[in-house]
Amino acid sequence: MGAVAELAERLRSGAVSSRDLVDASLLRAEATASLNAFVCLDPDGARAAAAQADDERARGIDRGPLHGVPVAIKDNLHVAGLPTSCASRILAGFVPRADATAVARLRAAGAVFIGKTNLDEFAMGSSTEHSAFGPVRNPLDEERVAGGSSGGSAAAVAAGVVPVALGSDTGGSVRQPAAFCGVVGLRPSWGSVSRSGLVAFASSLDQVGPIAADVDSAQLVLEVLAGPDPADATATRSLGPAAEPGRIGLITQLADAVPPAGRSVLDRAVAALGGAEPVSLPSTRFAAPAYYVLASAEAASNLARFDGVRYGARVPEDSLAAMIRSTRSQGFGREVQRRILLGNFVLSAGHRDAYYRRGLAARDRLRSEFDVLFRRVDLLISLTAPETAFPVGSRPDPVAMYRSDLLTIPAALAGLPAVSVPVPGSGLPWGVQIMGPAGADRSVLAAARRLEAALG
């Protein structure tokens, strides 16, 4: 039984109250404040929701599998009545009026929200250092990053503040911080979980996913999140049956991209799953550049709406054009501006064919190669990141940061479900990633569960 189901069981049996759990969660958040995992805590709202959960329980009402369980939410997902900042100055003062669909589903299943977690501004980053609220620190070594962009959610789970938190994964933002913090991170199939109320970064890639203490807890939350939503036309995919892990392929290009220490971790994981056959994904080398072209192009469009007119902060100027330019220039941080500039560049006249169209072609090629592989094997395995958590402030070069996403990007570009399972060891944890065909989420989780049990 996973940590979440265990807590739910103790709540159901009356061994513990939701008030107790929420108090313990808030105390733990305060005791680990140096991690900077939260941009806002909601002690009053959480205690009131916990009291209501306990009262309902006393009256025989069971809201569902999360009834009374404390949960944290990445601050790019709307929780009605709490500010959504996206860790950006440009959203200062913005308070959404409605829950994101993912949040509403957790709430309906009984979850109690204790606060919003820190992230790279607008989820653009791989270290949670690009936040207007400052970097998130790794609970296992505070000199190191927690990964990103869902670094606050991963740190909150790893530090024992909550058993599960929501993150979002555009190019690896759930899986890589989970790997760096030694917890489980799941990117569901694109199209299986509604993104309504998730602040859009790159819509063809964005996906909401859980970060949890264990695979069972991640799956429990996925089952609550998944399903069609009238507010998101793309939420149409099912999670598929939970087939027992069959043939597993080891993508040689991804295996060869990691240092020897990582390779031995990967070999251990492969052995724990009973072996894997080497397979080739030739377009791997184009994946990260294609991702940065496509994600930045979509970000340039999605973030055009932040203009100081309709929401968030406004820098007053005499003309509308100057107001928009000043608001955006002062409101967006350096990394977000870099991506918006890149997105405008790859879409601009004279560059569109060389970059944007080629990025789309690279994605098609990669998808076709995955389709071919999934006729030979059921699942694929790689490390989640080519490294363990690196020191805060040690990676100022944007291209070096972008390149480090090479293992999480292929599944994101192809819309595949992928889960990162931590590999315990003597030093900082590594993460191993299991990928499957779109719509095979439960099979991916079944293999992850077997890997988790074998690695102990």
Add this chain to the structure above:
Amino acid sequence: MSSVDPAVVARIAELAALDVPEADRAAITAEFAAIVGWIDTLAELPDTPAPAPPSAALALRSDVVTNPPGSDLLAVAPAVTEGRIVVPAVLED
């Protein structure tokens, strides 16, 4: 392949509605050139078009417009008067 110079950065910044201050222009241009140099890897992509991948197909359900109430939209705007969002004048008197 594309060369990036300060004029290109200035033009892109204009499209993006962002200011690139004169003092930062050289540093941002150098950084931008390095990123463009990296994404130029895509120039090596084979020209033969890949077959359309069946996995890319995603059935969309029909779109249904459900706008939130206007009061919700106005409630989050930075400046509102008499049920309207306020912006600096666009047209001359």
